Amino acid sequence: MRVFERPKVLKDKVFHYCPGCTHGIVHRLVAEIIEEMDIRERTVGVCPVGCAVLAYDYLDIDMQEASHGRAPAVATGIKRVLPDKVVFTYQGDGDLAAIGMTETVHTAARGEPLTVIFINNAIYGMTNGQMAPTTLLGQRTQTTPYGRNAAKEGYPIKVCEMLATLDGPSYIARVSVGSYKSILNARKVLREAFRRQIEENAYALVEVLSTCPTNWGMKPRDAMDWIENEMQETFPVGIFKE
Amino acid sequence: MKKKQVLMKGNEAMAEGAIMAGCRYFFGYPITPQNEVPAHMAAYMPRAGGVFIQAESELAAINMVYGAAGAGARVMTSSSSPGISLKQEGISYLVGAELPCVIANIMRGGPGLGGIQPSQSDYFQAVKGGGHGDYRLIVLAPDSVQEMADLTMLAFDLADVYRNPVMILGDGNLGQMMEPVSFCKFRKRKLPPKDWATTGTAGRPRNIVKSLYLIPEQLEAHNRKLYRKFQTMKRREVRFEEDIPEGCELLLTAFGTTARICRDVVDKLRQRGHKVGLLRPITLFPFPEERIKEVSSRVKAVMTVEMNMGQMVDDVRLAVEGRCPVHFCGRTGGMVPSVEEIVHEAGKILRGMKE
Structure with missing residues (x-):
């Protein structure tokens, strides 16, 4: 009989994340994959600025803390120095798709052999819930109190669809962690994104549709359902480049 | 045996010096007047087994430096004034994370987009900390093509010793002009292992x-730990060059391009029988404040010459502490002061002493 255990890569520390936030799930998936692939001793992660700024407190691997939006540039520097190591970034929607969009696009265009994990929860969590580049039309946030209006605030950015037009990336996928089934799929796709870097020396990005119950003003269960029902209308899950 | 000399631009000598000092990673973004640096790196870094990336912006470049430095590499970036402004956030993070690297600023006139002609108007930015937070860089100010090479080589060791970024503060004139330069074999000093670098947790x-x-x-x-490092730099790393005669009446202080011009000024004034000296700070931080303080007690006046509206002169005044008058002579916006106009300004001060 196998007992459900905490992966060793995940430190025995209580997450600072809010109840119902799915960062914990994604951290665990990343930790499981690193352990399963036996790459803990040769992995270097890059933390963003945002809710996951303290990700290094939870993952027992070498990590660098980047300035806001620059994780892909920092990861590029690490990977060029250490081409045999496994380098990944873990970034939110503000970090990756607003302030860091330039680095996101150009790192993908260069086809840097990195794994980019992109947490899209359609809001700025760390700073109390402002509009993100991925906020849905009509979605209420601290800075779109009347709902995001395309005429005033423009449209949500579909990062996967956009990056899939580039020749540099090898693998671009969007997954969800809104249900047990979705989480199992997310795990499979994240693992593939690491495999592409390790075996094919290629760039891979996985967008993970995630919850922010606190700033969405929802119960955790409703937040999970909202990803599966509302978010996926704007951000369909799937493989965009293979 | 006379060392082999080659004719090079200052920017090229700096790039070559970096490669000789073991720099194997260069991340840059084009901007005039420093384009010879990335061009040289693009051509010669691959031959040395290194990596050159033309980044998508100065922000990307400085953060690639952060990643590479954090992974334990000898790494460099270069830019010119507006581009260095863009890099300030990254420089603050580099100091905060105690990452060694070398950053060259081949200054041009500002503020804003300014111009592309040489200037020294980023002195405050370089020396007082252009980014946020309480920090310092070691700032080296070459005054010749030879020093562009030599000080760059030194910069990498200093960066590693202190785990702090080091800035080469040159200008468009030093970057663009050609002079003979010779490269001595680089002897890396004994440095502590980079056991703090993120290279994977094996063992x-x-x-x-x-x-x-x-x-x-x-x-x-x-912050207190960083401050102690900055204090150690002040004790150990002050560098300057001086030519001060017995009975010196007027001391000129200048760095980089203006120091070169001031050498001719000193010659001219001495031919006319004046006792004039020159003190050239080579490190702008740490600043040779103790030496200036000593000298100021036995001269009648000091004149600082800069290609700006008066920046280093503030530090000179702090060092002099009112022991004698401190005058300023400067041109800016890409204008380089001529020997004649500095001689003219110095002449007014010297005549004032006689009256």
Whole structure:
């Protein structure tokens, strides 16, 4: 009989994340994959600025803390120095798709052999819930109190669809962690994104549709359902480049 | 035996010096008047087994430097004034995370987009800390093509010794002009191992490269640690060159391009029978304040010459502490002061002493 255990890569520390936030799930998936692939001793992660700024407190691997939006540039520097190591970034929607969009696009265009994990929860969590580049039309946030209006605030950015037009990336996928089934799929796709870097020396990005119950003003269960029902209308899950 | 000399631009000599000092990673973004640096790196870095990336912006370039430095590499970037402004956030993070690297600023006139002609108007930015937070860089100010090479080589060792970025503060004139330069074989000094770098946890506990300290007691302790390093730099790394005659009446202070011009000024004034000296800071931080303080007690006046509206002169005044008058002579906006106009200004001060 196998007992459900905490992966060793995940430190025995209580997450600072809010109840119902799915960062914990994604951290665990990343930790499981690193352990399963036996790459803990040769992995270097890059933390963003945002809710996951303290990700290094939870993952027992070498990590660098980047300035806001620059994780892909920092990861590029690490990977060029250490081409045999496994380098990944873990970034939110503000970090990756607003302030860091330039680095996101150009790192993908260069086809840097990195794994980019992109947490899209359609809001700025760390700073109390402002509009993100991925906020849905009509979605209420601290800075779109009347709902995001395309005429005033423009449209949500579909990062996967956009990056899939580039020749540099090898693998671009969007997954969800809104249900047990979705989480199992997310795990499979994240693992593939690491495999592409390790075996094919290629760039891979996985967008993970995630919850922010606190700033969405929802119960955790409703937040999970909202990803599966509302978010996926704007951000369909799937493989965009293979 | 006479060392082999080659004719090179200052920018090229700096790039070549970096490669000779073991720099194997260069990340840059085009901007005039420093384009020869990335061009040289693009051509010669691959031959040395290194990596050159033309980044998508100065922000990307400085953060690639952060990643590479954090992974334990000798790494460099270069830019010119507006581009260095863009890099300030990254420089603050580099100091905060105690990452060694070399950053060259081949200054041009500002503010804003300014111009592309040489200037020294980023002195404050370089020496007082252009980014946020309480920090210092070691700032080296070459005054010749030879020093563009030599000080760059030194910069990498200093960066590693102090785990702090080092800035080469040149200008468009030093970057563009050609002079004979010779390269001595680089002897890397004995340096502590980079056991803090993120290279994978094999055989050791994990390493974290960061500047985030959310607990104020810890952030204060971190700042005190950085401050102690800056104080050590002040004790150990002050460099300057001086030519001060017995009975010196007027002391000129200048760095980089203006120091070169001031050598001719000193010659001219001495031919006319004046006792004039020159002190050229080579390190702008740490600043040779003790030496200026000593000399100021036995001269009648000091004149600082700069290609700006008066920046280093503030530090000279702080060092002189009112022991004698401190005058300023400067041109700016890409204008380079001529020997004649500095002689003219110095002449007024010298005549004033006689009256």
